Amino acid sequence: MTITITAFEKSPDGGKGLARDTRVRWALEEVGQPYAVRLVSFRAMKEPAHLALHPFGQIPTYEEGDLALFETGSIVLHLAERHAGLLPRDANARARAITWMFAAVNTVEPPILDLSAARVMERDKPWYEDRLPLVMDRVRARLDQLSARMGDADWLDGAFSAGDLMMVSVLLRLRASGILDEYPNLAAYVARGEARPAYQRAFEAQLAVNTAPPKG
Numbered sequence: 001m002t003i004t005i006t007a008f009e010k011s012p013d014g015g016k017g018l019a020r021d022t023r024v025r026w027a028l029e030e031v032g033q034p035y036a037v038r039l040v041s042f043r044a045m046k047e048p049a050h051l052a053l054h055p056f057g058q059i060p061t062y063e064e065g066d067l068a069l070f071e072t073g074s075i076v077l078h079l080a081e082r083h084a085g086l087l088p089r090d091a092n093a094r095a096r097a098i099t100w101m102f103a104a105v106n107t108v109e110p111p112i113l114d115l116s117a118a119r120v121m122e123r124d125k126p127w128y129e130d131r132l133p134l135v136m137d138r139v140r141a142r143l144d145q146l147s148a149r150m151g152d153a154d155w156l157d158g159a160f161s162a163g164d165l166m167m168v169s170v171l172l173r174l175r176a177s178g179i180l181d182e183y184p185n186l187a188a189y190v191a192r193g194e195a196r197p198a199y200q201r202a203f204e205a206q207l208a209v210n211t212a213p214p215k216g
């Protein structure tokens, strides 16, 4: 059955891989599933046809037969549960890997998104310079904890899993801030994720969309 995901027609990051279709592409590549991509404009994302797939008018979405999903955590979990390669067989190890997926999107990603939003949307506010260090410290608080837990391990809990795929995807957004470099073990962890052939294929595929010459 053909899998179709949606992605930005033109990503605001110009193809740095920060748009969330990249993590879904990465999961699809890890489990060896071919997929098609439907590109959507910002306007189309807010129209009824797309809202029927994604109630919040965002990307990515995932369609497979009569199944339509949104939320990257859910999409990656769906793929990981149906195909080998992203979740351990052992029930407890599997539950722990899923726990890390939730930790990535629910505990680590929020302060990182707050930092991105502050940099993009609050720069012209009179309180920007005062607030920014507070926002950065909230990111550091989470990274301190994550870094302490990881130590010199390659992955979060044994072999690479969907938990790592989500966590690396979340941490990648920090690269431009320089904060990641304050944590050599986390920077190396992210680099290990990016070095995976499946990530490379996913990155190249989204880059090709964003560097293609304009149509017409």
Ligand SMILES: N[C@@H](CCC(=O)N[C@@H](CS)C(=O)NCC(=O)O)C(=O)O
Pocket (backbone or CB within 6 Å): 018, 019, 020, 021, 045, 057, 058, 059, 060, 070, 071, 072, 073
């Ligand atoms: N929690 C959602 C977030 C989805 C999301 O924020 N998507 C962004 C692209 S990375 C988007 O569509 N932004 C455009 C908008 O919200 O209008 C997920 O993980 O799928």
